[in-house]
Amino acid sequence: MFEPVIPYLLTLAFALAAIGAMRRVRLWRRGQVSPVAFWQGLAAMPRRYLVDLHHVVARDKYMSNTHVATGGGFVLALVLVVLVHGLGLHSAWLVWPLLGASLLMTVGALFVWKRRQKPASELPNSRLSRGPWQRLPKSLLAFSLGFFIATLPAAGILPEGTGSGLLALVLLAVCAWGLGELVFGMAWGGPMKHAFAGALHLAFHRRPARFGGGRDTGLKALDLNADKLGVEKVTDFKWNQLLGFDACVQCGRCESKCPAFAAGQPLNPKKLIQDMVTSLAAQEEVAYRGSPHPGQEGAARTGCPDKPLVESMLDSQTLWSCTTCRACVEECPMMIEHVDAVVDMRRFLTLERGQTPGKGQEVLENLIATDNPGGLAPASRSHWAADLNMPLMKDIGEVDVLLWVGDGAFDMRNQRTLRALVQLMRAAGVDFAFLGNEELDSGDLARRLGDEATFQRLAKANIRTLGKYRFNRIVTADPHSLQSLGTEYAELGGELNVVHHSELLAELHQQGKLAFSNGQSGKLTYHDPCYLGRYNGVYDAPRYLLDQLGFERTEMERSGFRSRCCGGGGGAPVTDIPGERRIADMRMDDARSVDAELMAVACPQCTLMMEGVVEPRPEVKDIAELLLDALVQPAEQPNKEEAHV
Ligand code: SF4
Ligand code: SF4
Numbered sequence: 001m002f003e004p005v006i007p008y009l010l011t012l013a014f015a016l017a018a019i020g021a022m023r024r025v026r027l028w029r030r031g032q033v034s035p036v037a038f039w040q041g042l043a044a045m046p047r048r049y050l051v052d053l054h055h056v057v058a059r060d061k062y063m064s065n066t067h068v069a070t071g072g073g074f075v076l077a078l079v080l081v082v083l084v085h086g087l088g089l090h091s092a093w094l095v096w097p098l099l100g101a102s103l104l105m106t107v108g109a110l111f112v113w114k115r116r117q118k119p120a121s122e123l124p125n126s127r128l129s130r131g132p133w134q135r136l137p138k139s140l141l142a143f144s145l146g147f148f149i150a151t152l153p154a155a156g157i158l159p160e161g162t163g164s165g166l167l168a169l170v171l172l173a174v175c176a177w178g179l180g181e182l183v184f185g186m187a188w189g190g191p192m193k194h195a196f197a198g199a200l201h202l203a204f205h206r207r208p209a210r211f212g213g214g215r216d217t218g219l220k221a222l223d224l225n226a227d228k229l230g231v232e233k234v235t236d237f238k239w240n241q242l243l244g245f246d247a248c249v250q251c252g253r254c255e256s257k258c259p260a261f262a263a264g265q266p267l268n269p270k271k272l273i274q275d276m277v278t279s280l281a282a283q284e285e286v287a288y289r290g291s292p293h294p295g296q297e298g299a300a301r302t303g304c305p306d307k308p309l310v311e312s313m314l315d316s317q318t319l320w321s322c323t324t325c326r327a328c329v330e331e332c333p334m335m336i337e338h339v340d341a342v343v344d345m346r347r348f349l350t351l352e353r354g355q356t357p358g359k360g361q362e363v364l365e366n367l368i369a370t371d372n373p374g375g376l377a378p379a380s381r382s383h384w385a386a387d388l389n390m391p392l393m394k395d396i397g398e399v400d401v402l403l404w405v406g407d408g409a410f411d412m413r414n415q416r417t418l419r420a421l422v423q424l425m426r427a428a429g430v431d432f433a434f435l436g437n438e439e440l441d442s443g444d445l446a447r448r449l450g451d452e453a454t455f456q457r458l459a460k461a462n463i464r465t466l467g468k469y470r471f472n473r474i475v476t477a478d479p480h481s482l483q484s485l486g487t488e489y490a491e492l493g494g495e496l497n498v499v500h501h502s503e504l505l506a507e508l509h510q511q512g513k514l515a516f517s518n519g520q521s522g523k524l525t526y527h528d529p530c531y532l533g534r535y536n537g538v539y540d541a542p543r544y545l546l547d548q549l550g551f552e553r554t555e556m557e558r559s560g561f562r563s564r565c566c567g568g569g570g571g572a573p574v575t576d577i578p579g580e581r582r583i584a585d586m587r588m589d590d591a592r593s594v595d596a597e598l599m600a601v602a603c604p605q606c607t608l609m610m611e612g613v614v615e616p617r618p619e620v621k622d623i624a625e626l627l628l629d630a631l632v633q634p635a636e637q638p639n640k641e642e643a644h645v
Contacts (some may be wrong), residue, residue: 030280034239149171189281198334247334260577271291278303381409384419393435402432406604479500527591
């Protein structure tokens with residue numbers, strides 16, 4: 001047998017892997033500084049891998065079982081190979097577990113192989129990249145079977161020295177192949193790179209608060225005094241963002257859930273991440289063997305870390321197609337942050353180049369001039385409430401609940417929702433008031449369009465205004481305002497307690513302050529707004545409320561954390577990048593496919609997008625409107641003495 005050669009083979013594989021790892025680390029270090037808790041991150045890595053990452057992978061049982069067998073079997077087998085064959089420790093306590101681990105890995109590898117045999121047209125496998133990834137099952141089998149056979153003599157199953165010279169050479173070649181892909185290839189850019197980069201990405205993740213069941217969805221503030229605003233070249237990303245891109249396994253889960261990709265707009269989140277990897281490693285684009293950005297199958301490009309991304313590798317339309325819905329981020333088993341990357345690159349285009357497309361530029365100019373995206377007279381912000389006799393914060397100074405009106409104030413359709421909300425709060429005796437013309441746009445749209453300067457100006461002005469008054473919490477019917485005020489103002493000094501109107505109304509119902517008739521009939525479905533669900537984790541309150549009304553509530557196939565975007569987020573309606581279909585049309589088809597007569601919504605943007613779908617289609621109503629229709633408690637005028645939630 002070739003036993004004496006194995007220690008040299010192992011030493012060579014590990015030495016080359018170490019050199020490759022250093023090269024890869026050098027590539028990541030070309031990114032910008034980003035402080036991390038180094039030792040804490042390393043210590044947390046096993047738990048993040050076994051719990052957080054596995055939690056996402058486990059949504060696909062086939063894949064998670066396969067990965068446990070293959071990955072777990074490999075790690076165990078590799079350690080034992082070093083002990084048994086590298087150090088010559090032929091103890092039965094090591095040899096038999098090595099045989100077991102190799103067999104476990106073989107079973108996993110066979111499932112990987114089976115999964116990759118399906119034709120490219122068959123879902124879900126068509127989203128898997130091919131190319132080098134197709135050879136991975138064979139390499140896994142080479143490692144597991146090669147070392148299984150090589151260990152049989154040490155276990156006494158075959159006599160020592162079994163096999164002719166030729167057979168031994170074949171076995172040596174097989175083991176070398178397996179080691180080459182799985183150890184040496186781990187750091188030199190093969191498919192197994194994901195294990196090396198992925199583990200470190202978990203340790204040094206830019207958003208450690210995502211682990212342990214946490215949520216971290218707010219965009220990070222940009223230093224407006226920096227020499228360059230936003231990301232122009234791939235090396236303008238933070239170093240740990242580059243590390244994150246390198247962890248991508250090209251599984252295409254992000255691609256399969258991206259509404260822009262499904263609509264045929266020129267965006268595929270998987271390809272986008274690979275564009276970053278290709279640029280960083282100065283590779284040829286042809287090495288990528290997955291689905292492209294729809295409609296962009298032109299000349300192959302070559303990556304370059306020192307060239308602007310939107311010239312060398314990307315079309316700007318790719319960046320402007322994103323609705324920032326976070327479906328990709330939620331789905332990614334490697335916990336990669338696509339939305340951060342998109343907005344970082346938009347920031348450069350908007351702030352440094354002034355290249356916001358479509359009506360984006362006009363909207364930003366409106367926000368600068370009038371503090372509202374429509375460019376309407378600032379003094380008209382509270383016209384919608386002229387007949388409601390609403391208390392203003394500047395008159396009373398202190399309330400229990402501050403109503404944050406949001407963009408719905410300027411839109412006649414969404415004013416109906418606001419009026420319904422006001423009536424419901426009055427019926428429940430809530431002590432509330434609003435800012436009137438003192439409220440400015442939350443800055444959500446400006447921020448997603450990359451205009452961080454306008455966002456920060458609006459945010460700071462709003463924080464100053466809110467700081468003048470006393471209130472226990474803010475309620476809003478707009479999940480985009482909920483996200484900005486509740487999550488993203490904190491970095492700028494605005495720690496605010498903000499709830500969505502569905503949460504407040506559910507609470508009032510549970511407290512017996514609101515009662516509804518359950519006499520409604522018909523089939524209703526609820527559309528989860530991305531900024532309420534995936535961004536803020538509010539899934540139950542809207543459903544709880546709808547269940548009080550008597551409708552037959554049915555879920556669309558894509559609901560909850562997998563809800564499909566309405567197409568209205570991230571400034572997509574104003575940049576308006578053409579595709580083959582409209583995202584809103586696809587979402588309405590989801591509702592039609594469950595025979596819904598009524599679609600309940602909980603966001604002004606969703607209301608506008610869904611009502612923009614041509615009829616016949618299910619009727620669209622905000623939860624507040626549906627509740628008001630079913631309200632059985634007579635509406636009362638506010639009474640400050642009694643009114644406390
Ligand atoms: S955030 Fe939504 S639209 Fe943007 S890439 Fe991800 S899935 Fe696609
Ligand atoms: S970015 Fe994440 S979800 Fe998308 S292909 Fe890569 S690993 Fe899979």
